[in-house]
Amino acid sequence: MILRLKDIHISFTNAQNETFELLRGVNLDVETGKITALVGGNGTGKTTLFNIISGFEKNYTGIMLFEGKDICNASAHRISLMGIGRLFQNGQLMGGLTLMENMKLASNDSTGEKPFSSLIFPRKWKQSEAQKESQTRKILNRFFGKDNKYLDMLDEDAATFSYGEQRILSLCCLLMGGNRLLLLDEPTSGVNPLFIETTEQIIREMKEKEGLTVLLIEHNMHFVRKVADVCAYLDEGVIAKVGPTDEVLDDKNVRNSYLGL
Ligand SMILES: Nc1ncnc2c1ncn2[C@@H]1O[C@H](COP(=O)(O)OP(=O)(O)OP(=O)(O)O)[C@@H](O)[C@H]1O
Numbered sequence: 001m002i003l004r005l006k007d008i009h010i011s012f013t014n015a016q017n018e019t020f021e022l023l024r025g026v027n028l029d030v031e032t033g034k035i036t037a038l039v040g041g042n043g044t045g046k047t048t049l050f051n052i053i054s055g056f057e058k059n060y061t062g063i064m065l066f067e068g069k070d071i072c073n074a075s076a077h078r079i080s081l082m083g084i085g086r087l088f089q090n091g092q093l094m095g096g097l098t099l100m101e102n103m104k105l106a107s108n109d110s111t112g113e114k115p116f117s118s119l120i121f122p123r124k125w126k127q128s129e130a131q132k133e134s135q136t137r138k139i140l141n142r143f144f145g146k147d148n149k150y151l152d153m154l155d156e157d158a159a160t161f162s163y164g165e166q167r168i169l170s171l172c173c174l175l176m177g178g179n180r181l182l183l184l185d186e187p188t189s190g191v192n193p194l195f196i197e198t199t200e201q202i203i204r205e206m207k208e209k210e211g212l213t214v215l216l217i218e219h220n221m222h223f224v225r226k227v228a229d230v231c232a233y234l235d236e237g238v239i240a241k242v243g244p245t246d247e248v249l250d251d252k253n254v255r256n257s258y259l260g261l
């Protein structure tokens with residue numbers, strides 16, 4: 001198990017100044033090397049849970065262990081350096097930077113952490129830059145084919161890519177290295193059917209070729225059935241059911257309360 005969530009509670013205050021408890025004791029063990037889907041209705045707290053895990057949301061109670069280490073008091077920056085990468089819901093590439101710069105920036109190695117290393121160790125720094133450039137080309141080759149258009153667009157401002165393209169290229173960024181657990185918030189949203197197949201291939205390879213553990217939020221149940229080994233259903237603030245994907249999605253309560261079947 002790579003990540004353990006124990007008894008996570010969080011409350012918010014709404015516009016009427018009423019306090020409501022959104023997460024009411026979430027317990028979840030995320031199994032190492034597997035793809036786990038977190039499903040549940042709109043507004044049930046899935047993205048909030050990702051914010052808690054990645055250190056953006058601090059007003060919660062409970063226990064979080066990543067690879068056995070307590071990450072409750074760690075900053076978002078520290079958690080990312082520990083190896084937890086994230087695709088944000090509606091998250092895109094960084095405009096104003098080129099596609100290549102986005103890919104290089106996503107590489108979660110320690111060279112970028114020390115700005116002066118480029119001055120003190122110029123050769124090492126250059127080598128690492130060259131490595132990241134060749135890795136970028138390899139990743140794009142692998143998923144979009146040899147001579148694909150993105151290879152010719154590496155120096156274009158990332159903002160020029162369409163929303164769907166930016167989503168899928170953001171997923172590619174997460175393969176630049178340094179991560180062990182990936183949190184993907186709705187990877188297929190805004191992505192066309194052909195690119196959904198590529199998204200599926202990328203996520204599979206994250207697991208099978210890169211040995212990464214993936215926790216993903218999705219509303220596309222067809223996609224969940226295809227990629228996820230394990231499914232966790234969030235309902236009324238708790239993980240109401242967890243297990244093999246088909247078993248959870250075919251469960252009578254899950255079908256009634258979430259899928260409307
Ligand atoms: N900082 C906050 N202050 C007040 N309410 C909040 C805050 N953050 C989240 N919420 C509320 O918590 C609820 C859950 O939000 P969240 O984004 O986690 O849902 P979700 O399960 O990801 O939904 P969706 O499937 O639509 O993306 C929302 O109704 C939102 O209004």
Ligand SMILES: [Mg+2]
Pocket residue numbers: 046047048089185
């Ligand atoms: Mg969400």
